[in-house]
Amino acid sequence: MLALLIRLGLRFEDRIEERRFVDQYVRGSLGWTQIAMLLGAATYAGYTLWDWVLYPEVVPTTLAIRGGTALFVLLPLTALLSRRLMKPWAETIFLVYCVIPGCILPSIYLVLPSGFTFAAPGMMMIILFVSTMLPLRIGSLAIFCLLSWLALLVAETFAPTMPMGLRFINHSLVGNAYALSLYAVAAREYRARKQFRTSEALQREKERSEKSLRDLRATQEHLVQAEKLASLGRLVAGVAHEVSTPLGLALTTSTAMQTDLQTIADALGGASVRRSDLTKGIDRLKQGLDLTFDNLHRASEMVHSFRQVAVHQADEDRRAFELKDWLAELMSKLGPLLSHHALTVDVQCPAGIKLNSYPGALAQVISNLALNTAGHAYPDKRGGRFALTVSQPDAKRVRLVCTDDGVGIPEELQAQIFDPFVTTGRESGHAGLGLHIAFNLVASSLNGRLRLESKRGPGTQIAIEIPIDA
Template identity: 25%
Template structure:
């Protein structure tokens, strides 16, 4: 029965391995697809906001251009010719349109009463409604949705001289009303309100086209990655089969040796001493075989994990070797470049040797709290970012007692610290600080562990300081920052970890303070 079980153990290993790897691939694919679509939704939300913002900028630019032209022409005319200039301007604006379908047209009101009311203005230009030209208008007029949009933009004009207003209005060559976003600006010299608008259904149509293109691209990317996952699973299965065949060979050899020993023991049954020695030898071999079997099983699992984890580092190594080969053929491979590329390759190999156990944490972060030493966690973070700091001559002074423990989400904690240190590094580089440094130290109180990260980057120039934790706020030049790192850090610390994240200026720069409950 024992031999039968050992005989089938290789098949059991294969089945278990396939089940485990298939489950992992399915889970990885699920989380990958989920995260990809979540990122897609966030990108589209930002794209829509930016698109509407750009539309507003474009509308304002069009009106500003027209007003600049009017101002220029007005400066060259006297009072007698100004009325003629107004009439010429009206004729010109009636023929201006920024779209082929003429839906993006200029319209002009002559304001008679800046405070609004009935007959507050006369319509001078509107290619879409020639039937209203010359008629008196009222701020009490309501659009198809019951909105007094003229009252709204006149209130804005009284306050700041311009207005962005959304309302329902009929399109050119159409009897139905569509939502429209218009920009109104007051030209005091002639008491004109000059405006231009765009229909939001045209905007949404353009956004929808871009959404479909981006979604199709993402779907293709997802399919490609799932195919890659499947390919790696197939490779891992082939490797496991080869390992199991090796185990089969070992087991068959073991069975032959057991049979030979059994025959030998039957022949030597009369000699007790030899029987004992034979049993001892048999047991020793059996133990060695079990150890060997365990090593083969562990080897199979390790090879499987490495096949998945090392895909990116292997790609980096390939890129390094291709770069070396290219520079060699171009006769530009000097000793300095070779030394640099060798160090890069060594760094990748070092990373590969320490990252086998990181696979599950990367794709499936731990959702439960765990107890860990603060110093060890900080050492791991410094391993990740030390190269970037040293390359920029940033000195790190870390003073953290080795006995301080935390009981929280280790991965999220490291993400917060990495965000803060990276932010400090970027500030030091941006401000071109001489002899830059970052100090990291910790202390304990009765209820909290307090971690402080301080730099000499010159401090935070905004008030209140808490503004740095707002989403999309950044002080980095040329839009180098996304403005979400510190925001997400505060969410993690205060909502997920029940702690506090604060920032204040010091004599030399800024200090971030993290309070976490014990």
């Protein structure tokens, strides 16, 4: 029998899967099922009203049978489902709830003067309730059908008289009702099992996808961390390389000055000192001090620049400001420095754009881009143009585009232009940190994006997109 049910799709081979399905199908909505059981008990006892309309003289007997069944069987079974310990026995309780009134009902027709004339409709009402209102599986419903039909057959044997053909009609109707209810319940259970299988498969796929996503994020975090460490290594190597040159020159110069100073000291300790030797020694010391000062000053500026590489949002408080007025104030401060490079500035910004962001970080980004334009876009020092155009693509973002018409960026450098120490002006003393600092500021502090939009040829265009509310 189990093999047949498995083949028909009305049972699972896996016992654990079958148990989960039964728990969901039978015990999934016990609250609604209890309401249906209360309605069934009220309807079962309420048919006494029909008895009173047709045969008032037998109402006490039928009321005792119907009401007693509802009061002492149906209602206690309904209440029993409220106890947590009885929930595993829910399907058994449903079966008892159905079988007892189904087997008792034929006895009422022995009391009624009409006998079994209305037996088929009464039995069909119970079958309809059982097959539609209660979550019985096909096996439990088959047990109910068999026992209630046997009870009808037994009750008919005690009937004093029955019209010819009534037994055949009653059993034909009841048999059809049983067949239809069995098919309906089997189809409902089959669909529920398919849906259960689908939901289980979806749940497994969801868990697999979530695990894959967790693994992917872990891998991504590992790669990001590895990239951070690699970037840190390149940064440290670049810092060491950049700072070692001026410090090495300063150390060499100081060593030479120490030798010159010792020479002067030895000369002063002798019998006579020539004025020319003393003057020559002092000049060498002066040149050495100037050279040492220049190199130490250059190293100090580099260290100050390196400190700007690691930028965090905590470096400055966020505040609200109007972008157009703020840009005008910023350009007035940058004006003298940019005019020293013969660089003209053109700012186009519509009024009314208000940001709630970090103005210090944004000022440093724009300053770095402007100074980068001054130092690299026009190497012949004949001057040029730095344009800043502001637009608002939507209510949540603002876009700033910095453009020049200078020499442009070589195509082979464009992929690494935001890396640390990438520069085309190494011979001019540039460390290659300006665009790297700007990129870090936009990504970390301003929570936006900075990208190079020029591809080849003269001119450079760098776009900044930041949220209105950082």
